[in-house]
Amino acid sequence: MKENQDQIGLFDDYLLNRMTSGERFAFEEKLDSDNDLKIEFNTHALLVSAIKESGKDELKAHLKANFKKPATLVVSKWIYASAAVILLFGCLYFINNSQRLDISQEKTNPEAIAEPVKPDTIIPENKEEIVLNENKEKANAIMEEVEASPAPIMMDDRADNDMPMANNSPADGKMTVNKEEMRSEEFSPDVFSDRKTYDTTLAVNNIYSATVFTNSQYSLNKDVVKKPGEKQLEEKAKPSSVERKKSKSDVDDNNNPDKYKVEEWESPVNFKGYNFTDGTIKIFSIKLDHIVEYNLNLYLKSKEGSWYLINQTVKFLPLNEVTDQTIKTILENK
Amino acid sequence: MFGVKKYNDLELIQEIKKGNKAALSQLYNDNYNAARGHILKNSGTQDDVDDVLQDAVIVIWEKIKNGNLILEAKLSTFLFAIVRNQWLKKLNKAGKVDRMNDWQTEKLSETRNFQDMDLKKVKDMVMELGDACRQVLSMFYFEEMDMESIAKRLNYANSDTVKAKKYQCFKKLQENFLARYKKSDFLS
Numbered sequence: 001m002k003e004n005q006d007q008i009g010l011f012d013d014y015l016l017n018r019m020t021s022g023e024r025f026a027f028e029e030k031l032d033s034d035n036d037l038k039i040e041f042n043t044h045a046l047l048v049s050a051i052k053e054s055g056k057d058e059l060k061a062h063l064k065a066n067f068k069k070p071a072t073l074v075v076s077k078w079i080y081a082s083a084a085v086i087l088l089f090g091c092l093y094f095i096n097n098s099q100r101l102d103i104s105q106e107k108t109n110p111e112a113i114a115e116p117v118k119p120d121t122i123i124p125e126n127k128e129e130i131v132l133n134e135n136k137e138k139a140n141a142i143m144e145e146v147e148a149s150p151a152p153i154m155m156d157d158r159a160d161n162d163m164p165m166a167n168n169s170p171a172d173g174k175m176t177v178n179k180e181e182m183r184s185e186e187f188s189p190d191v192f193s194d195r196k197t198y199d200t201t202l203a204v205n206n207i208y209s210a211t212v213f214t215n216s217q218y219s220l221n222k223d224v225v226k227k228p229g230e231k232q233l234e235e236k237a238k239p240s241s242v243e244r245k246k247s248k249s250d251v252d253d254n255n256n257p258d259k260y261k262v263e264e265w266e267s268p269v270n271f272k273g274y275n276f277t278d279g280t281i282k283i284f285s286i287k288l289d290h291i292v293e294y295n296l297n298l299y300l301k302s303k304e305g306s307w308y309l310i311n312q313t314v315k316f317l318p319l320n321e322v323t324d325q326t327i328k329t330i331l332e333n334k
Numbered sequence: 335m336f337g338v339k340k341y342n343d344l345e346l347i348q349e350i351k352k353g354n355k356a357a358l359s360q361l362y363n364d365n366y367n368a369a370r371g372h373i374l375k376n377s378g379t380q381d382d383v384d385d386v387l388q389d390a391v392i393v394i395w396e397k398i399k400n401g402n403l404i405l406e407a408k409l410s411t412f413l414f415a416i417v418r419n420q421w422l423k424k425l426n427k428a429g430k431v432d433r434m435n436d437w438q439t440e441k442l443s444e445t446r447n448f449q450d451m452d453l454k455k456v457k458d459m460v461m462e463l464g465d466a467c468r469q470v471l472s473m474f475y476f477e478e479m480d481m482e483s484i485a486k487r488l489n490y491a492n493s494d495t496v497k498a499k500k501y502q503c504f505k506k507l508q509e510n511f512l513a514r515y516k517k518s519d520f521l522s
Binding site: 004005008012015016017043044046047048049050051052053054055056057058059060062063064066067068069 | 355356358359362363366384385387388391392395400452453456457459460461468471472474475476477478501504505507508511512
């Protein structure tokens with residue numbers, strides 16, 4: 001067996017090229033001289049060839065079994081096809097949607113008009129472009145209504161009667177003056193032009209402010225102008241509180257004929273502050289409760305219940321809240 | 335397809351040398367389209383594509399294994415050249431190419447006698463051996479792995495065990511062969 005194993009080893013070395021050229025030459029010489037050995041070798045070589053071939057077959061089977069068609073052949077076709085379909089549907093959706101948007105815009109506009117622009121409502125930003133023009137019209141309409149409405153002015157007249165200086169002019173005259181004042185100060189072309197500068201940058205807020213402007217305008221000593229279309233409850237509550245406060249201030253500041261107008265503005269950047277010039281206080285992001293004069297200073301109370309010191313200022317300043325408890329108490333009791 | 339590691343040419347050669355069949359599969363798969371295009375365009379069938387490309391991959395594999403591969407271009411270019419040659423040979427063999435000269439014909443028919451008829455019968459005998467034997471013999475003669483590598487791959491204790499196993503299996507094949515055929519039947 002050992003001999004046989006050695007012979008197989010020798011044949012293998014020859015067939016697998018594991019011999020030196022000398023060994024190879026010697027082996028071939030031996031084969032030529034020994035016919036039996038040659039027959040043995042040829043049988044061996046045939047078997048080895050068969051083993052090699054079956055090895056190849058196995059490898060081929062492996063290649064075939066593990067064959068996956070390259071992505072570029074078939075899969076890419078599917079990818080292109082599905083991409084095309086998605087694109088097509090995307091386009092259809094887009095076209096369809098934009099048509100729907102046109103319709104919805106048409107629908108939105110009347111709604112924007114119908115919905116009153118309340119002072120304590122923040123107009124959603126996304127409405128701005130759409131409602132811009134409509135709101136302008138609305139603001140103008142409201143202003144006209146305010147001018148035409150006699151109701152708040154009559155109320156003012158009653159208040160005026162309590163005032164010493166009101167005696168100087170008759171009720172009717174006062175009414176006219178007030179209206180004119182309103183026209184000249186609040187609805188003058190100047191004010192509009194001022195608004196227009198805002199229009200270019202802050203369209204929505206400006207329109208909103210213009211609305212508020214007319215609605216939430218207070219005079220410390222006299223006028224309360226309410227938007228005629230506002231909720232009845234609010235109309236009843238607000239004038240009475242201002243009247244009460246006003247009568248108090250009359251007692252304290254009998255000799256002070258100053259009137260202050262307070263305009264509530266909505267800040268688009270959430271600026272919380274005020275300016276106070278030419279007798280008009282513009283407050284941003286807070287709501288007026290009432291105003292009190294104390295020690296030649298003007299204090300404003302917000303609806304939230306905070307007191308703020310209001311100084312004369314052309315610039316817009318941040319609100320300066322009163323923290324001193326004693327001053328607060330005095331102000332509360334005024 | 336996605337997420338399977340792709341070897342570059344150098345890595346492919348290294349992996350094929352190590353006997354990594356996945357690397358051979360990559361070679362096969364990556365060049366399938368090119369081979370298919372060429373063979374189908376030149377009066378081949380789908381089966382021809384498979385056969386020729388498989389043969390070409392094996393040629394590359396043998397060259398790498400024997401250290402005969404001198405790569406002067408991309409592996410895919412080289413493989414495609416082999417595919418083209420192999421397909422031409424096949425066409426010649428089938429008489430599809432008229433301009434084959436006599437010398438070639440003679441040489442082809444000479445080698446065919448022995449290989450085509452007898453080898454197939456012996457191959458069947460190899461297939462009849464058990465898996466373990468076939469694996470050892472294939473690794474030794476076809477993949478030309480050394481005993482230690484085979485021991486590692488097939489979890490044998492050491493190279494001597496593999497040597498004994500290989501001898502035992504080869505003897506078995508030899509016996510089966512001699513039981514059915516006389517040596518002279520093949521080798522006269």
